[in-house]
Structure formats: structure tokens, C-alpha cells
Amino acid sequence: MTKQRISVIGAGASGLSSIKCCLDEDLEPVCFERTDDIGGLWRYQENPEEGRASIYKSVIINTSKEMMCFSDYPVPDHYPNFMHNSQILEYFRMYAKDFDLLKYIQFKTTVCSVKKRPDFSTSGQWEVVTECDGKKEVDVFDGVMVCTGHHTNAHLPLESFPGIEKFKGQYFHSRDYKNPEAFAGKRVIIIGIGNSGGDLAVEISHTAKQVFLSTRRGAWILNRVADRGYPFDVAHLSRLQHRLSKICGQALTNAYLEKRLNQRFDHEMFGLKPKHRALSQHPTVNDDLPNRILSGLVKVKGNVEAFSETAAVFEDGSREDDIDAVIFATGYSFAFPFLEDSIKVVKNKISLYKKVFPPNLEKPTLAIIGLIQPLGAIMPIAELQGRWATQVFKGLKKLPSQSEMMADISKTQEEMAKRYVESQRHTIQGDYIDSMEEIAGLLGVRPSPLSLAFTDPKLALQLLLGPCTPAQFRLRGPGKWAGARKTILSTDDRIRKPMKTRVMDKSDSAASAVALGRFMLALILFAVIVAYF
Ligand code: FAD
Ligand code: NAP
Numbered sequence: 001m002t003k004q005r006i007s008v009i010g011a012g013a014s015g016l017s018s019i020k021c022c023l024d025e026d027l028e029p030v031c032f033e034r035t036d037d038i039g040g041l042w043r044y045q046e047n048p049e050e051g052r053a054s055i056y057k058s059v060i061i062n063t064s065k066e067m068m069c070f071s072d073y074p075v076p077d078h079y080p081n082f083m084h085n086s087q088i089l090e091y092f093r094m095y096a097k098d099f100d101l102l103k104y105i106q107f108k109t110t111v112c113s114v115k116k117r118p119d120f121s122t123s124g125q126w127e128v129v130t131e132c133d134g135k136k137e138v139d140v141f142d143g144v145m146v147c148t149g150h151h152t153n154a155h156l157p158l159e160s161f162p163g164i165e166k167f168k169g170q171y172f173h174s175r176d177y178k179n180p181e182a183f184a185g186k187r188v189i190i191i192g193i194g195n196s197g198g199d200l201a202v203e204i205s206h207t208a209k210q211v212f213l214s215t216r217r218g219a220w221i222l223n224r225v226a227d228r229g230y231p232f233d234v235a236h237l238s239r240l241q242h243r244l245s246k247i248c249g250q251a252l253t254n255a256y257l258e259k260r261l262n263q264r265f266d267h268e269m270f271g272l273k274p275k276h277r278a279l280s281q282h283p284t285v286n287d288d289l290p291n292r293i294l295s296g297l298v299k300v301k302g303n304v305e306a307f308s309e310t311a312a313v314f315e316d317g318s319r320e321d322d323i324d325a326v327i328f329a330t331g332y333s334f335a336f337p338f339l340e341d342s343i344k345v346v347k348n349k350i351s352l353y354k355k356v357f358p359p360n361l362e363k364p365t366l367a368i369i370g371l372i373q374p375l376g377a378i379m380p381i382a383e384l385q386g387r388w389a390t391q392v393f394k395g396l397k398k399l400p401s402q403s404e405m406m407a408d409i410s411k412t413q414e415e416m417a418k419r420y421v422e423s424q425r426h427t428i429q430g431d432y433i434d435s436m437e438e439i440a441g442l443l444g445v446r447p448s449p450l451s452l453a454f455t456d457p458k459l460a461l462q463l464l465l466g467p468c469t470p471a472q473f474r475l476r477g478p479g480k481w482a483g484a485r486k487t488i489l490s491t492d493d494r495i496r497k498p499m500k501t502r503v504m505d506k507s508d509s510a511a512s513a514v515a516l517g518r519f520m521l522a523l524i525l526f527a528v529i530v531a532y533f
Contacts, residue, residue, distance in 0.1 A: 003026060003027055003028040004027050004028065004142035004143060004393060004394070005027075005028045005029075005030060005140075005141050005142050005143075006022050006027050006028065006029050006030070006141060006142065006143040006144070006145060006390070006393065007029075007030055007031075007032065007111075007114075007126065007128050007139075007141040007143070007144045007145070008022065008029050008030070008031040008032070008104075008145045008147060009031075009032055009111045009114075009144065009145065009146050009147055009148055009338075010031075010032075010033060010034075010040060010146070010147035010148045010149065011031050011033035011037075011038045011039075011040065011105050011107075011147075012038070012039060012040020012041060012042070012053075012147060012149055012370075013039075013040060013041075013042070013092060013370070013378070013379045013382060014040075014147035014149070014369045014370030014378075014379075014382040014386070015031055015033070015038075015040070015145075015147035015369075016038060016092060016095060016096055016101055017070055017095075017369075017379070017382060017383040017386050018031075018145045018147050018369050018382075018386040018389075018390075019031050019101045019104050019105070020070075020095075020099050020101060020386075021383070021386035021387050021389070021390045022145075022390055023099070023101075023104075024387075024390070024479055025390040025391065025393075025394055025478075027143070027390060027393065027394070029104045030104060030106065030139070030141070031101075031104050031105040031106065032105075032106050032109040032110070032111050032128075032130050033105055033106070033107050033108075033109065034051050034052065034108070034109065034110040034111075035049060035051075035052055035107065035108070036107045036108050037107065038092060038093065038096055038102070038105065039088075039089045039092050039093070040052065040053060040149055041053035041054075041055060041149060041151055041152075042055070042085050042088045042089045042092060043089050044057060044059075044085050044086065044089075046178060048175060048176055051110070051152065052152060053149055053151045053152045053175075054175050054176070055085055056174075056177050056178050056179065056199070056200070056203075057178055057179045058084075058179070058199070058203055059084070059085045059199070060082050060083065060084050060085070061082055061083050061084075061085070061088055062082065062195060062224060062285040063233055063376060063377035063378075064081045064082055064224075064231030064232075064233050064234055064495075065079055065080070065081050065082075065083060065494070066081070066231070066234055066467060066469050066491050066494060066495060067231070067233045067234065067237065067376060067377050067380070067432070067467060067469060067470070068377035068378075068379050068380065069091070069379070069380065069469075069470060070095060070379065070380065070383050070470065071380060071383060071384075071470035071471050071473050071474045071479075071481070071484075072471070072474050072479075072481040072483065072484070073094075073095050073098070073099075074471065074487050074494060075091055075494070076091075076094075077493065077494040077497040077498075078497055078498055079091070079498060080498045081231045081234075081495060081498065082224055082231065106130075106132070108132055108133065109130050109131070109132040110130060110131050110132075111128060111129070111130055111338050112129045112130060112131050112136065112338055113127075113128070113129045113338050113339075113340075114126050114127075114128050114129075114144055114146075114338050114339050114342070114366075115127045115129075115341055116341070116342070117140065120362060120363065121362040121363070123142075123363075124142065124143070124362070124363030124364075124365040125140050125141065125142055125365070126140070126141050126142075126143075126144050126365065126366070127139075127140055128140075128141055128144065142365060142393070143365040143366070143367070143389075143393040144365065144366045144367070145367050145369050145386065145389060146336060146339065146366070146367070146368045146369065147369045147370055147382075148336065149334075149370065150332060150334035150370070150371055150373075150428070151332045151334075152332065152334070153332055153333045153334065153335060154173035154174075154175045154176075154328075154330075154332060154333075155173075155330050155331045155332050155333045155424065156173045156328055156330060157328075157330055158328075161191075161304055161306070161307060162305075162306045162307070163306040163307035163308055164307045164326070166307065166308060166309050167307045167308070167309060167310075167323075167326065168309045168310060169310070169323055169324045169325050169326065170182075170324070170325040170326075171325065171326040171327070171328065172327065172328070173327075173328045173329075173330070174192075174196040174197070174200060174327055174328065174329040174330075175332075177196075177200055177327060179203075180203050180204045180206065180207055180208070182325075183204045183207065183208045183324075183325060184207040184208065185207070185208065185209050186208050186209055186324035186325055187208070187209050187210045187212075187320070187322055187323050187324050187325075188204055188208050188210070188211050188212070188323070188324060188325045188326070188327065189211075189212045189214055189301075189304070189312055189320070189323055189325070189326045189327070190204070190211065190212070190213050190214065190326075190327045190329055191214045191304065191326065191327070191328050191329060191330055192214075192215070192328065192329035192330045192331065193213060193215040193218070193219045193272075193284055193329075194282065194284060194329060194331055194425065195284055195285060195286070196329040196331075197213060197215075197284075197329035198213075198221070198284050198285075198286040198289050199286065200327055200329055201213040201289065201292065201298045202286065202288045202289055202292050202298070205292045205297040205298045206297075208297075210297070210299065211292075211297060211298045211299070212298075212299050212300075212301045212312075212320055213298050213299070213300050213301065214301045214302065214303060214304050214312075214314070215272075215300065215301075215302070215303070216302070216303035217274050217275065217276065217421065218267070218271075218272050218273055218274030218275075219272055219274055219281060219284045220257075220258065220261050220267065220272075220274065220278040220281070220283070220284070221261065221265075221267070221272060221284050221285075221286055221289055221290065222261065222283045222284065222285045222286075223264065223285065223286065223287040224285055224287050225287055230495065231495070232285070233376055233377070233432070233467065234467040234491075234495060235467075237376060237432055237433055237467050237468050238464070238465055238466060238467055238468060239433065239449065239463060239464050239465075239468055240464050240465055242433045242434075242468070250277070250279060250419070251277075253279065254277040254278050254279050254280075257278045257279065258277070258278045261278060264290070265290040265294075270290060270293050270294075270300065271293075271300035272300055274421075276421045279375075279419065280419055280420050280421050281420065281421055281423075281426070282373055282375070282425055282426065282429065283375055301314050301318070301320070302314045302315050302316050302318075303315045307323075307326070310322055310323060311323060312326070331424070331425045332425075333347075333348055333424070334348060334371070336368075339366075342358055342361065342366060343358055343368075347424050347427075348424045348425070348427040348428070349413075349427050350368075350371070350427070350428070351406075351409050352368055352371065352409065353399065353400075353405040353408060353409060354385075354388075354408070354438065354439065354442070355368070355371055355372050355385070355428060355430065355435075356368055356369070356371075356385050356388070356389060356439075357389075357392070357399060357405070359402050359405035359406050359409060360402060364392050364393075364399045365393060367385070367386075367389035367392070367393075369382050369385050369386050369389065370382035370385070371428055372385075372428050372429075372430045372435060373425070373426075373427075373428045373429050373430070374429070374430045374431065374432045374435055375429075375430075375431050375432055376431070376432025376433075377432065380436065380470035380473075381430070381432070381435050381436060381439070383470070384436060384439040384440060384443065384445075384470075384473060385439055387439075387443055387445070387478065387479055388439050388442055388443045391443060391478060396478070397442065397443065397444075416429055432468070433468050436468065436470075436473065440473045443477060443478060443479075444476075444477040444478060445473045445474070445475075445476060445477035445478065445479065445480075446473070446477075447463055447472050447473065447475045447476065449463040449464045456485075458489065459475075459485055459488065459489065462488055462489060462491070463488070466488070466491060466492075467491065469487075469488060469491055471483075471484045471487040471488050472484070472488055475488075
């Protein structure tokens, strides 16, 4: 039997893992990448390229290596927990090389259109038009995985800022920011307090005369470094904590989280406190921002009402003169221009079953991969989506009826609207553990701590109390990986390894405290598991 041919569009993180998912399912992937290299957003370049996301030179990821890695490919143990963008790219290069993915990628090839074949209702096939060196080609595929990312098109809402056209200084979107050199000694306004706004404010404030960080509703600020120095996502994304927060409900979880965040610094005192709750916005993660505010180098301001040639007037009536530059860190819009016939996106709103499948196709042969804004890392979720999609393409997993999918989409959208502040950046939100477990459930790879409690208590304990790492979804079912157990149990070693740069004697008391801790943990295993279920 001939293999089903799958077109993978884009060779960023989502595209690379999708190619591998196809290979694991014995499908034939053909990946089209418009640029001349892999890595997508994580390949830094001095000049932004059209059609590809663009990052600044200093970007350090805010999801830790144990939580952002692919499920059967841990990040090397000596790599730092929060990697610089160059190391993320190195990791993707290793992944592509070790799984021999490059030979499936056609570089400098842009996908121009993806259309149903006339016999789509029976064949499920797509006609894909590509362009390479000005030459167009048409090919037919049995399935399409769209992996084009959602941080490419700048959202630049200039219409909300009267007078900006008169402003004589420089103004541009954060997509075009590369480094702080041009802002030394300048007075700079940054609009927006997402992760770009926070990072840019901190970086520029090291050499600028003054940075103003303008936010229309404030923000809760999380930090990468959690208790005892563990990465925040490692410390807080365990199944037990997840279960407890479900039992307690959003209100209590928010109250607890906000209390912790205010213990670090009082958000009201720092002018950052929003009206909304901590879990009602996409998290802004920034360890340095409070420090810069406390040093007076970053001043928090409200929304800008209007600009003049040299000044900004804020909604509270205050005014800042002699402004040299304005950076709009106002986020992104996404679109799939090559898919106009099959998918509509209106103000970042899109209807997809489990954020992957358009519900209205006669055959489920088109999947959008990585179109999620999780409270956590995107890559392992995109990988799980790819594993599920390829099983669906093969007919090994079935989708529900169109009406059931539509009902599920409506429910998800209602829940999102209820929880999040209305903003075009909150249309594809998802919690990390919920998103992973949901797709894993559909795919049949969701681990069961309870059933493991009697056969492998050590592993069960780690599944329950440890961080919910991607390898946990390789213990069983399709795509089961023999290295999963070892990888899960050595998580802590890989977290600690990069910090072991100075040899120290372990004191006896520290060693015995660790031993006692382990004993206590083992003792509570059964109690916790019983309580969990
Ligand atoms: P991309 O990396 O955007 O790759 C898409 C690829 O598709 C590109 O190579 C592009 O050239 C190609 N392409 C597009 N259109 C076409 C076409 N028509 N034909 C052919 N090829 C095409 N996520 C996290 O999980 N953790 C983080 O800490 C984090 N930090 C971030 C920091 C910044 C500054 C930004 C902007 C985003 C960050 N993200 C983070 C989100 C980021 O989008 C993901 O990490 C990840 O890059 C998504 O991968 P992707 O493959 O889906 O998309
Ligand atoms: P973002 O998360 O969408 O944030 C955009 C900000 O701009 C929000 O504060 C938003 O406010 C504000 N804004 C939008 N339109 C506005 C308007 N008309 N008037 C005033 N304010 C407006 O965008 P981002 O910060 O560029 O982040 C994009 C993605 O990249 C996110 O996933 C983020 O986590 C990621 N990222 C990660 C890092 C890192 O890992 N170090 C760094 C940068 C970015 P509202 O909330 O009120 O809409």
C-alpha cells in the first residue's frame, strides 16, 4: 500500500515535530519552509524576514527546558533551565539531525494556497500550490499540517493612539526591535505589558535616560525563579497542584497566587495592580521588572490618550515631554492566507475542534498545529497535537460528529471568555496540564498514577508530585518510548546539572534531611494517591 503523503507547512518547532510524527506513523511528510533554514521564530536574525516571526537578540525563553522539550528528546542535561534563543535553536538543530528530518524539508518554498480537490468528499485530498524561486508548482496531498506559528504578524493598533502620525520621534512594533543600542540616553515609551513589553522595558532601561511602561489595565508579574530556585513551571505544574486547584476553584487559586505574587512585591505599590484576577490574563513573566521600577529606571504609566509631536498625554491627565521613541509591544494577529477557502479568522478568533481540526470538513485531513497560547510551553503541546492528528489522518482515531465538535468549540470559547479579560490576545488560551491531558486522552497516552502506584510506586509518585513533563506522555499507547521512565525519574538531575559549576561538599545534615524527605514522601505516597482519586 502506498503511504499517505502529508504536507507540513513551516519548519519551526511545530513543523519539525510534525515531520517526526508523520515518520513515526509511517506517513510520508513533505515539509515546505519559506525561508532557507529551520527553527522558525527561534532563529534570530538582525533583520526581520517577511512571513517569519522576528525576535530580539537577548530573548531568553520563559518556559524551562524540562517543560518545553519534545517528549522523547530531553534537552541536554548541561543546558541551562531557561535557555537563550541561540540554545533553543541548537536544540532544534540536534532534534532535526538526530531524527534525520532535514531531508523531508523543501527550503525557500512558500505555500501559496491549499485547496480541496474536486473529489475531496471521498478522497480527503488537498491541492497545494507552492512557489520557489518565482516558480509555482502544484502537488496533491492526503493530509496537511499547518505549522506556520502565530507570532508573525504585528498587531499595531495605531488607530487607538490619536496624534501618533504627528509624533516626530521613532515609533515601531516590538517585532522590529533587536537590541537597546539606539535608545541609550533616550526617553522611551513602551506600550503594552505582555512579555515583550516587560523584557524591552527592562533591557532598554539599562542605558536609556528614562523608560515609561504604559499599560491599559496593569498586570500580575510572575517570575522564572520560584521557591528554592526551581523554575516556576517546574515548581507549579504538578498533577497534584493541578488537582488541588481544581478542587479549590479559580477564586481560591487566584487568591493564593495573588498573595504569593504580592509577597514578592506589592503590585498596588508598584502601580501594576490590575482589576482582573491573576489567572485572567496571559502571564507576564519578568524577574527584573520590579527591580527596575524600584530603581526608578522604569516608570509605570496608564494608557496613552494622545501623542503630540514630542509628547504623550496619558488617560489620567499626566504628560511626558521630550519623548524620543515609542515601541508598540502590542502583540500579534494570526492568519492563514493560503487557506482562505477552509478557515476563517476574525480578530484572532477561529473555530477549531480542540484547537486543531476545522469542524466543517467532510474528511479530517487538515490540522492546525501549535495554535495555542498556553500558560506554559507551546512545543510539547504542538507535538502531542501532531501525534493525535497523524493518528486521525490514518483513521486510527475518529473525530466526533460536526455538531458535537461545534458544541465543544462553543463550550471552550465560552469558558475562555468567562475566565479571561477580553483582548485579542486571549482567543486561543489553554492551561498546560489541561491541554496536554486532553489531547493525551484522545490519543490514548494519558498516564495513570493510580494504576502505577502498585507496580511502580516511584514513578507514580513522580507523576503525581513532580512536574508534568512531556515524557510522561510516552509511557504508554501509540508512540510509547522505552526511555520515558528514566527520563521522568532523572528530571531533577537535569535541572540541577547546569548549576553544578562549583564543587561543594554536601554537609551531613543536608544529606540526612534529603534522605528523611525521601522517606516521608514514600510514606505519604498511598495516602496522596487515595486522596487524589
Ligand atoms: P514559528 O516558530 O513561528 O515557525 C513557523 C514557520 O513557518 C516559520 O519558519 C515560517 O517561515 C514558516 N512559514 C510561515 N508561513 C509559511 C508558508 N506560507 N509557507 C512555508 N513556510 C511558512 N513559546 C513558549 O513555549 N515558550 C516561550 O518562552 C516563548 N517565548 C517567546 C518569545 C517571543 C519573543 C515570542 C514572539 C514568542 C515566544 N513563544 C514562546 C511562542 C513561539 O511562538 C513558540 O515558542 C514557537 O516558536 C512556535 O513554533 P511554530 O513552529 O508553531 O511557529
Ligand atoms: P501580548 O502578550 O499579546 O501582549 C500585548 C500587550 O499589548 C498587552 O499588554 C495588551 O494589553 C497590549 N495592547 C494590545 N493592544 C493594545 C491597545 N490597542 N492599546 C493598549 N495596549 C494594547 O504580546 P507580546 O508581549 O509580544 O507576547 C507575544 C507572545 O510572545 C506571548 O506568547 C509571550 O508569552 C511571548 N513572549 C515571550 C517572551 C519570553 O519568553 N521571554 C518574551 C516576549 C514575548 P491587553 O492585555 O489589555 O490586551
